[in-house]
Amino acid sequence: xxxxxxxxxxxxxxxxxxxxxxxxxxxxxxxxxxxxxxxxxxxxxxxxxxxxxxxxxxxxxxxxxxxxxxxxxxxxxxxxxxxxxxxxxxxxxxxxxxxxxxxxxxxxxxxxxxxx
Amino acid sequence: xxxxxxxxxxxxxxxxxxxxxxxxxxxxxxxxxxxxxxxxxxxxxxxxxxxxxxxxxxxxxxxxxxxxxxxxxxxxxxxxxxxxxxxxxxxxxxxxxxxxxxxxxxxxxxxxxx
Numbered sequence: 001x002x003x004x005x006x007x008x009x010x011x012x013x014x015x016x017x018x019x020x021x022x023x024x025x026x027x028x029x030x031x032x033x034x035x036x037x038x039x040x041x042x043x044x045x046x047x048x049x050x051x052x053x054x055x056x057x058x059x060x061x062x063x064x065x066x067x068x069x070x071x072x073x074x075x076x077x078x079x080x081x082x083x084x085x086x087x088x089x090x091x092x093x094x095x096x097x098x099x100x101x102x103x104x105x106x107x108x109x110x111x112x113x114x115x116x
Numbered sequence: 117x118x119x120x121x122x123x124x125x126x127x128x129x130x131x132x133x134x135x136x137x138x139x140x141x142x143x144x145x146x147x148x149x150x151x152x153x154x155x156x157x158x159x160x161x162x163x164x165x166x167x168x169x170x171x172x173x174x175x176x177x178x179x180x181x182x183x184x185x186x187x188x189x190x191x192x193x194x195x196x197x198x199x200x201x202x203x204x205x206x207x208x209x210x211x212x213x214x215x216x217x218x219x220x221x222x223x224x225x226x227x228x229x230x
Binding site for chain 2: 003004006033035040041042043044045046048056058059091093104105106107108109110
């Protein structure tokens with residue numbers, strides 16, 4: 001059973017470009033979470049999605065960031081017009097159920113975004 | 117809001133030493149508590165968890181007890197190995213209620229020397 005997959009593992013963008021980060025959850029998981037890890041910081045929750053629905057986006061910046069989890073295919077975290085402050089590691093996690101506290105979240109290896 | 121505070125790192129120990137990594141939290145209600153471990157270049161892996169007060173989570177020789185009276189969830193291991201070198205994250209989460217994301221501490225980098 002493959003784990004959570006993220007690609008690319010490393011992404012370099014220039015200021016003003018768009019970044020697209022992909023996450024394929026574990027087989028049988030329909031709940032996806034995105035987290036951002038800034039240098040020397042812990043992970044910060046960004047958004048929680050189920051198939052075709054955004055459930056909680058309370059941690060997502062209001063502008064330039066969007067996320068989707070279509071019926072088919074991976075979840076996408078999209079950052080438009082990137083700035084240097086977006087440089088971070090972005091982690092995706094998935095779980096089989098909707099209860100974050102009682103269901104384990106399984107994390108992917110992360111995408112390290114560098115904005116030049 | 118909710119928060120998790122961990123001891124600053126790096127923590128450097130010799131092999132077979134006793135390990136304690138402190139974790140305290142601020143939260144409303146009754147969260148569940150977690151320890152995750154991150155090896156270099158990898159994602160986070162769940163190490164152990166406890167879902168209610170006085171529960172003890174344990175795995176791979178690591179233990180942590182959910183202490184509601186001191187709002188703590190300290191990680192301990194009796195005899196560490198070089199392979200335990202990693203970054204350890206304490207986290208809390210809730211069952212439903214819309215607060216579905218985990219709240220993490222900043223992480224503690226553990227270095228075990230042979």
